Amino acid sequence: MKTMSVTSGFDDFYAIIPAGGVGTRLWPLSRQDKPKFLYDLLGQGRTLIQSTFDRLAALAGVDHVCISTGAHHVAAVRKQLPEIDDSRIFAEPSPRDSTAAIALATAVLAKRHGDQIIVGSFAADHVIRGKADFIEAVRQAVETARAGYVTTIGIAASRPSTAFGYIHEGPSLAAEIPDAPDAHLVERFVEKPDSATAQAYLSTGEYRWNAGMFVMRADVLLKHLHESRPALAEAIDRIAEGIVRDDEALEEAMHDARLEGKNPREAVDARDFHQFRDEAMSANWYGIEKIAFDYSVAEPLSLSGGVAMIPGDFGWDDIGDFNSVAALLPSVNERNVKILGDTDLVAMRDSAGDVVVPDANRLIALLGVNDMVVVDTPDALLVAPRARSQEVKAMVKYLSEIGHDEVL
Amino acid sequence: MKTMSVTSGFDDFYAIIPAGGVGTRLWPLSRQDKPKFLYDLLGQGRTLIQSTFDRLAALAGVDHVCISTGAHHVAAVRKQLPEIDDSRIFAEPSPRDSTAAIALATAVLAKRHGDQIIVGSFAADHVIRGKADFIEAVRQAVETARAGYVTTIGIAASRPSTAFGYIHEGPSLAAEIPDAPDAHLVERFVEKPDSATAQAYLSTGEYRWNAGMFVMRADVLLKHLHESRPALAEAIDRIAEGIVRDDEALEEAMHDARLEGKNPREAVDARDFHQFRDEAMSANWYGIEKIAFDYSVAEPLSLSGGVAMIPGDFGWDDIGDFNSVAALLPSVNERNVKILGDTDLVAMRDSAGDVVVPDANRLIALLGVNDMVVVDTPDALLVAPRARSQEVKAMVKYLSEIGHDEVL
Known part of the structure; x- marks a missing residue:
């Protein structure tokens, strides 16, 4: 399954796009059945999830991008992103928050490609303008992750927003990781502040927005989860195991088809290779703890110096509401x-x-x-x-x- | 064609409902193809033209109410008012303003019922709340009209509106017309004023709103028009002549059907008895001067003491815009x-x-x-x-x- 990545330095990097939130503040445009990532909110001809995919595929290669989304959104995602192979779309039977989404994709990718790969999670509904700056930030994040840190990208706070959590920057890691000269330890994560607090954060110059972007070695994440959230980690592991058993069944069927002189794709197209996944999902998914990645991984690990930050100075927005839409439109x-x-x-x-x-x-x-x-x-x-x-x-x-x- | 009127004192009174204005300020509810008189703007189950018809039919009898409207609105009017016989709907091939509309209906009614009848013109899209006060005002207007005056009903000005023209009240006519104790001469008509002028009018207590309601003897109106607007009067007369020739052709056909033992209505239903009208319209309508009744009749006649006013203290509104709609809704x-x-x-x-x-x-x-x-x-x-x-x-x-x- 090894494929060429488009940008050098990302051979062992895999991008995960959790596509979850409805974007309620964009109602009546966004709906439960058609969340905001399926919309072209900038009027540029690509929807938010398509733009996110384009950005990450340019960096890691099409075959290194996968999507975690609700089972009822899979058809819409497939339609918008025909480039993505079915094996890289992870369908969630019900919402279990970001820890489960990121962990499942990571566990499957680790089983497929080895647990030394670097995974990065990037929301499906964010807008990023500075493509080159984004790539450089992710490159440094990958280097920092390779050194063992769970690495976030901290967005330059352009105003005292109360809509985002903030990241308090710690000491530089440049000496430790020469290939990531802008890396810093994270001192701590802080919740969405009130307006006065946000203003105080900005005046220190030491705070950045937490956009929920995390880059890390698969083994670092999985080990942390096994220690801190063993039930969640084990449930995810069993489901990931089901998914790779489906992979093997599919491979075997294609191998058999080849031996019989058939076109292997055509031979398997009509068959369903999700039996092991579905069984494992039924048995394990619904009991999984609903917890955001910030709470399960980022915050606790930051307390022990395990989280780093790369500053992201590319134009970024999460298009949370119609004011955000307005700010981005001409x-x-x-x-x-x-x-x-x-x-x-x-x-x-x-x-x-x-x-x-x-x-x-x-x-x-x-x-x-x-x-x-x-x-x-x-x-x-x-x-x-x-x-x-x-x-x-x-x-x-x-x-x-x-x-x-x-x-x- | 003589029929019973419902309220006594109105035997020789005929009501004309000019149904013309689109009500542009009520867009997008009102449209060129569906003007405001076709809407139930009060949410009471009857449209404005239906309510106007109800009010006038209760007073003059169903057979004494007729409607002047654009040819392209005739189908909608018929649908909303199936009570009105086809002979009492006057279809205008194109808009020619209120003088032509009122004059044509008056000329036809005079030929059908004699020129001593009293005609009254009441817009299709006004709202009137005090039914008894309205009837009493019209009753006095009919008495005043019988005495030879073109008689308007002046609406109590409840605020210094700049949306209406005003009527300046002159001396009482009570001594001359004992059956109309509230009748006054009209001193003059004034155009829509600015706000300060409107305020000044109100403070005198001598000004009322001009709602465009006019009651007069048919011969008085037709004589005035023949003198002041001879071309218009003659064109109208020729069209009215065409319409009564159609009446006669229809009567004749029904008479023949009766002699043949057929149902006279059924016998004529499929036939078109508008030949003379249509010919006269083609030849005369399009050249008719477009002029409002206020300018052609009310203002010039008022200068020579020929116009009277009855105060109308019933609740009235012309629902000119959405603020008017709001004022009338709970x-x-x-x-x-x-x-x-x-x-x-x-x-x-x-x-x-x-x-x-x-x-x-x-x-x-x-x-x-x-x-x-x-x-x-x-x-x-x-x-x-x-x-x-x-x-x-x-x-x-x-x-x-x-x-x-x-x-x-």
């Missing part, structure tokens, strides 16, 4: 109006600073409407001030409470 | 939100004072939206502050300029 006029979709569907008079999403092929007429979000979808319409973009999540919760599940 | 909650349509389609958080029209069967979610108009139709959405309701007309003009004729 203005359609001198009044700072942003439109995600067909601009011909929006007619404005005396309107400025709005974020408009015409997603229902209807004309949207705005008269004297300033700094508002208007999201028009075939079955639901949202109107809100931009300043309240974060509260869309609460609106969705409210819709659920009053029984509007049909639009969630 | 609030759905303690936050003064008004919804025209299915309230289950509107979900609100921290929103107050809004006017919401869910007309597309989609969920409308409002988060922190105050004092806005949100009108949701299948092919167009309008968002605007309530304070700018009047400017919706300019928005529609703009949409036409930028080529969005498909939603006008």
Whole structure:
């Protein structure tokens, strides 16, 4: 299964894309059945997960990128990313948070390629602008991971955001890891702060945003999990074992087909090689602890000096809400109006600073409407001030409470 | 053709309902192809034209109510008002303003019922609350009209509106017309004023709103038009002549059917008895001067003491814009939100004072939206502050300029 990677220095690096979150604050564009990573939120012709894949495939090679996602999103992911082989899509029967997602992919990759490989986890719905800076940061992260550190990439905090956790930078590791001159130990991870605290963090120059990017040697991660979360680690191990037994069954069937003079792909296409995985999932998945990777791995390991950070100074955004969408879209006029979709569907008079999403092929007429979000979808319409973009999540919760599940 | 009227004192009274204006300021609810009089803007189960018909039929009798409307609205009017006989719907091939509309109906009615009848014109899209007060005002207007005056009903000006023309009240006519104790001469008509002027009018107590309601003897109106607008009067007369020749042809055919022992209605149903009308329309309609009744009749006649006014103190509104709609609808909650349509389609958080029209069967979610108009139709959405309701007309003009004729 060894393949060429595109960028040198990444031969033993595998990228994992956990594709999970719905992106509730982007409702009614994002839905439970169509989460935000499936949308082209920048209007650039590629969805967020496609862009994430492009970025990582350019770095590690197509065959070194895998995706962990909910079983009900697999069809949509396959459709958007036909390049990804079925064996590199890990379908979760139910959400079990990021530790399980990253651990399962890592365990399978370790069994397939050896536990000295480096794995890196990168969310499916983030936007990164500076491609070269990103590659350099990941390269240094891979070097640092090779030295045994769980390595995160700390995003330059461009404003005192209260929407992200922060990373407090510790001493430099440059002397220890010459190939990663920007590496530092992580002093500690801190939760999403209030506004004053965020401002204080920024003024020290020692804090960066935690974007949940982690790069590490497979054996380092798996060993830590076996020690700190043995039940989770063992359940994951059994499921990974099922998946590689499926791999072997598939290989065997293709081998047999070759001996019989058949096209091996065609010979196996109609058959299902997920029997061992499905059995192991049934027996082990549902009992797995739901815990974020930050809590299970990053925070505890940082206390014992096991976590490093590479500063990431590429443009980054998680497009959490419509304000984030607005920040990333070009203005359609001198009044700072942003439109995600067909601009011909929006007619404005005396309107400025709005974020408009015409997603229902209807004309949207705005008269004297300033700094508002208007999201028009075939079955639901949202109107809100931009300043309240974060509260869309609460609106969705409210819709659920009053029984509007049909639009969630 | 003589029929019983429902209320005494109205035997020789005929009501004309000009159903013309689109109601552009109610876009996107109202459209060129579906003007506002076809909508149930109060959510009471009857459209504006149906309510207008109900009010006038209760007073004058079903057979004494007729409608002037655009030829392309006739089918919709017939569907909403199956009670009205085809002979009392006057179809205009193209808009020629209110003088032509009122004059044609009057000329036809005069030929059918004699020119001493009293005609009254009442717009199809006004809302009137005090039914008894309305009947009493019209009764006095009919008495005043019988005495030879073109008689308008002046609406109590409840606020210094700049959206209406005003009527300056002159001396009482009670001594001259004992059956109309509230009748006054009209001193003059004044155009829509600016805000300060409107305030000054109100402070005198001598000004009322001009709602365009006019009651007069047929011969008085037709004589005035023959003198002041001879070309218009003659064109109208020729078309009216065509229409009554159609009447006679229809009567004749029904008479023949009766002689042959057939059901006379069934015998004529499949035939078209509009030949003379259509010929006369083709030859005369398109050259008719476009002029409002206020300019052709009310203003010039008022200068020579020929116009009277009866005060109308019933609740009245012309529902000119979404603010008017809001004023007439009950609030759905303690936050003064008004919804025209299915309230289950509107979900609100921290929103107050809004006017919401869910007309597309989609969920409308409002988060922190105050004092806005949100009108949701299948092919167009309008968002605007309530304070700018009047400017919706300019928005529609703009949409036409930028080529969005498909939603006008």
